[in-house]
Amino acid sequence: MLCRACRLAPPPFVRAVSYGVYEGRMREAVHALKYDRLHPAAKGLGGMLAQAIAQLADEAPVAMLVIPVPLHRSKYAQRGFNQSRSLAVEALTFLRRSNPQWRLILAPGTLMRLRATATQAGLTPRQRRLNVRGAFSVSDPSQVTAQNILLVDDILTTGATARAAAQTLLQAGAASVWVATLARARRVVGFGRSSADATLEESESERNAAIINAVTHAAQSSSSTVGEQPSF
Numbered sequence: 475m476l477c478r479a480c481r482l483a484p485p486p487f488v489r490a491v492s493y494g495v496y497e498g499r500m501r502e503a504v505h506a507l508k509y510d511r512l513h514p515a516a517k518g519l520g521g522m523l524a525q526a527i528a529q530l531a532d533e534a535p536v537a538m539l540v541i542p543v544p545l546h547r548s549k550y551a552q553r554g555f556n557q558s559r560s561l562a563v564e565a566l567t568f569l570r571r572s573n574p575q576w577r578l579i580l581a582p583g584t585l586m587r588l589r590a591t592a593t594q595a596g597l598t599p600r601q602r603r604l605n606v607r608g609a610f611s612v613s614d615p616s617q618v619t620a621q622n623i624l625l626v627d628d629i630l631t632t633g634a635t636a637r638a639a640a641q642t643l644l645q646a647g648a649a650s651v652w653v654a655t656l657a658r659a660r661r662v663v664g665f666g667r668s669s670a671d672a673t674l675e676e677s678e679s680e681r682n683a684a685i686i687n688a689v690t691h692a693a694q695s696s697s698s699t700v701g702e703q704p705s706f
Contacts, residue, residue, distance in 0.1 A: 485633060487625065487640040487651040489533075493526040496629050496657035504628055504657060508557045516557070519656055520564020527565060527624070527654045528573060534652055535622040537577040539584065540566060543627040543639055544610075546587040556582075561656055562626040584618060585639060586611050610639050612646035619647035630655040 494500045503519060506512040542558035550556060559582050566578055588611050612618055623643050630636060630653065640651040 490653035492658035493522040516560040524565040524568035610642040615646040
């Protein structure tokens with residue numbers, strides 16, 4: 475079932491998949507990585523993203539450029555890292571073992587964010603679309619011409635960012651764009667074909683356990699690393 479917005483204006487990407495819903499433990503895990511800078515959490519969360527991406531293995535092209543949704547340079551300077559790129563790097567590590575026949579090439583510098591958009595949190599769907607309109611550009615169109623793209627981000631809410639980025643890539647000559655995120659808003663339903671199965675079929679309690687383990691292990695690893703530092 476497609477949401478009303480998607481029926482009226484089909485998204486430019488083929489399909490969007492996610493690991494889980496952006497609430498509860500998942501929300502806490504994303505915040506731990508994104509805002510608390512718990513970098514070791516990216517490994518466990520990247521493994522979850524890999525499971526979401528693996529849903530595309532039977533229908534997506536065998537070779538794809540993996541492009542994380544970029545931050546504007548001012549936001550990158552403030553945060554110090556791009557969480558979408560961190561998740562993509564870890565996800566590809568898992569996928570190279572689980573799906574070695576799939577040629578997924580990370581291309582993080584291909585898509586650029588031209589202006590520092592306001593945070594999407596709290597905006598209406600229309601405000602989100604306007605906020606990211608014209609926000610992206612392709613650094614070198616020859617790099618994406620006739621290429622199939624896997625666009626990676628941490629969260630899919632209304633899909634406004636994914637739509638804007640995908641449209642920019644297609645206008646630059648990309649053959650197709652697919653989207654994978656770690657989490658999605660519960661109200662987002664039906665992005666692209668075969669999207670009724672957009673999240674993996676497992677119980678919410680099992681998801682929560684996996685998320686808790688990923689973040690707890692990351693926190694313990696981070697604390698252990700700090701404790702091992704020599705004192706001066």
